[in-house]
Amino acid sequence: MYNHLKGQLFSKSPGAAVIEAGGVGYALRVSLATYERLPAAGAECRLLTRLMVREDAHELIGFADEAERRVFDALVSVSGVGANLALAVLSTLSPRELAEAVRTDNHAVLRRVKGLGQKKSELIVLELRGRIEELCREAGPAAAAGAGMPSGPAEDAVGALVALGYSRNEAQDAVGRARRELGGSPAVEDLIRVALRSAK
Numbered sequence: 001m002y003n004h005l006k007g008q009l010f011s012k013s014p015g016a017a018v019i020e021a022g023g024v025g026y027a028l029r030v031s032l033a034t035y036e037r038l039p040a041a042g043a044e045c046r047l048l049t050r051l052m053v054r055e056d057a058h059e060l061i062g063f064a065d066e067a068e069r070r071v072f073d074a075l076v077s078v079s080g081v082g083a084n085l086a087l088a089v090l091s092t093l094s095p096r097e098l099a100e101a102v103r104t105d106n107h108a109v110l111r112r113v114k115g116l117g118q119k120k121s122e123l124i125v126l127e128l129r130g131r132i133e134e135l136c137r138e139a140g141p142a143a144a145a146g147a148g149m150p151s152g153p154a155e156d157a158v159g160a161l162v163a164l165g166y167s168r169n170e171a172q173d174a175v176g177r178a179r180r181e182l183g184g185s186p187a188v189e190d191l192i193r194v195a196l197r198s199a200k
Contacts, residue, residue, distance in 0.1 A: 002049045002060065009045040012038050012162030014192070015087070017062055019045055028062035029083070031090035032116045032160055036189040037064045052076075052083050059083065071095045071132075074150045080120055088164050089113050092196050099132040112196065153188035154179060160169075160192050175197050 007021030014035050018025050039045055047062035048069050061083060063069040069092055077085035089098060090137035094115045100107040102125050110114060110121040154175055177195035
C-alpha cells in the first residue's frame with residue numbers, strides 16, 4: 001500500500017522515527033541499522049516502508065534500503081517470526097551477516113538476537129536457505145546519511161536495547177560494559193553493537 005515516505009524528519013529515537021509529509025506526521029518503527037543512517041531531525045528524509053496490519057494496530061516499518069526491506073519480508077514469512085523479531089534480527093545482524101549465518105548453518109550467530117531461540121533459528125535457516133543471497137543483493141540507499149548523533153549516546157543505546165526486549169537493568173549493564181570496553185566518547189551505534197555482543 002505504501003512504498004516509501006519522503007518528507008522532513010520530525011524526530012528519531014533508537015527503533016523509531018517520525019516523518020512529516022504533507023502536514024501529517026507518520027510514525028515508523030525502524031531497525032537500529034536504519035536509525036543509524038537517519039539524518040539530523042529537521043532534514044529531508046526518505047524511507048522505504050512496509051505496512052503491517054494486526055488485529056489491534058496498523059504499523060509502518062521503515063527501511064534505509066531495499067535489501068533490508070526484502071530481508072524483513074522474508075523473515076516475517078517464516079512461521080512464528082513477527083515484525084518485532086524481524087526488526088531485532090535486522091538490528092543485530094546486517095543482511096550480509098544474516099545471509100552468511102544462514103548459508104553456513106551458524107545458529108550461534110543467529111541466537112545473538114534477543115528472543116531468537118533454537119527452534120526459530122532452525123526455521124529461519126530452513127526457510128531462507130537458497131534464497132537469502134538473492135534477497136541481500138546490494139540496493140541503493142534510500143535514507144540520507146546522518147549528519148549528527150543524538151545527545152546522550154549511552155542513554156540512547158540503553159533505549160535501543162530496551163526496544164529490542166532487554167530489561168532496563170540488562171540494557172544498562174550491557175551499555176556500561178560497552179563504554180568501558182570502547183573507552184573515550186563512543187558513538188551510539190558503536191555502543192549498541194558492542195552492548196548487543198555482551199548482553200545476556
